[in-house]
Amino acid sequence: MTKGERDLRPYIKGVLDCDRRMLAKTITLIESSLPADQESSRQILDALMPYTGKALRIGITGLPGAGKSTFIESFGTLLTGKGYRVAVLAVDPSSPKTGGSILADKTRMEKLAINEKAFIRPSPSGKTLGGVARKTRETMLVCEAAGFDAVMIETVGVGQSEVTVASMVDFFLVLMIAGGGDELQGMKKGVLELADAVAINKADGDNIERAGMARHQYETAFHLLSPVSLSWSPPVVTCSSITTDGLDNILEIILDHREKMTASGELQKKRKEQDCEWLKFMVREGVQEWFYNSPAADVLAESMKDVEAGIVTPTTAAARVLDCLKGRKF
Numbered sequence: 001m002t003k004g005e006r007d008l009r010p011y012i013k014g015v016l017d018c019d020r021r022m023l024a025k026t027i028t029l030i031e032s033s034l035p036a037d038q039e040s041s042r043q044i045l046d047a048l049m050p051y052t053g054k055a056l057r058i059g060i061t062g063l064p065g066a067g068k069s070t071f072i073e074s075f076g077t078l079l080t081g082k083g084y085r086v087a088v089l090a091v092d093p094s095s096p097k098t099g100g101s102i103l104a105d106k107t108r109m110e111k112l113a114i115n116e117k118a119f120i121r122p123s124p125s126g127k128t129l130g131g132v133a134r135k136t137r138e139t140m141l142v143c144e145a146a147g148f149d150a151v152m153i154e155t156v157g158v159g160q161s162e163v164t165v166a167s168m169v170d171f172f173l174v175l176m177i178a179g180g181g182d183e184l185q186g187m188k189k190g191v192l193e194l195a196d197a198v199a200i201n202k203a204d205g206d207n208i209e210r211a212g213m214a215r216h217q218y219e220t221a222f223h224l225l226s227p228v229s230l231s232w233s234p235p236v237v238t239c240s241s242i243t244t245d246g247l248d249n250i251l252e253i254i255l256d257h258r259e260k261m262t263a264s265g266e267l268q269k270k271r272k273e274q275d276c277e278w279l280k281f282m283v284r285e286g287v288q289e290w291f292y293n294s295p296a297a298d299v300l301a302e303s304m305k306d307v308e309a310g311i312v313t314p315t316t317a318a319a320r321v322l323d324c325l326k327g328r329k330f
Helices: 009-016 020-031 035-051 068-081 136-145 161-166 189-194 205-223 247-264 266-291 295-308 314-325
Strands: 056-062 086-092 118-124 150-154 171-177 197-201 236-238
Touching (some): 009 020, 009 035, 009 136, 020 035, 020 118, 020 136, 035 136, 056 068, 056 161, 056 247, 068 118, 086 136, 118 136, 136 150, 161 171, 171 205, 197 205, 236 247, 295 314
Parallel strands (some): 171 197, 197 236
């Protein structure tokens, strides 16, 4: 280690020992946008990679009001009660104006936050497409290296966040509620195609019957979709985060899904495909960052003025900028 270099051994050892302080510091380093921190985080992740890949990777989404945070707290508590160590990566939406984020997941999950077998990490979504924290994938690997048996990723439930989260988990659960009129309204076909299961939440009290009706509606909807996997047909179930009814069933579904997908080889194939998509995503991010720090960004700014003034068409302006990237007109 040369003078001025950061000693990364305490980070690596701290994660492997599940030292919560070092685990938090490592994730903070990974989330940093400073070039030196990014290089350090890459080295740490390379060292931790042999210790990753064993956890249940679960993505959870749902429309606003579906009770995602309450469900995660109840389901996480169920898991810890069965001996699982659980990490929750909850992505908070950042303000498009200020970039600020509430980061209130620990206050919404009070019981889980003080559970010794649980670790909750709220992260601001930043400017990443779909509202998913840019470094969520890396954070998931760090939690796996720390020995957590299950990693749950909560989406903000808007835009393309569902697609982004589905591309990094093994099991994608969509939470819905009944009693809101047309149960299929607002739920895109694309999200149903991503789902490995749909759970009608808040099936308690006077809402039990409506939840049952909603379940039948979603089962009918799934019959109209082409199956994504030959080994798995997404089930539709009801549950209550308050009474915990149905949560054991959801765990059984997740474990059954893992067993069948592993036996067929689909899980291993899926993870390899996800890693390749991750690579392409990181390259796109890197190219974009490089572009806006290159002289071509100035040419883009000037070209936008010309387009606004009606001097050139967007097609011509785009060609001008791309010519700069080819090294013709810097």
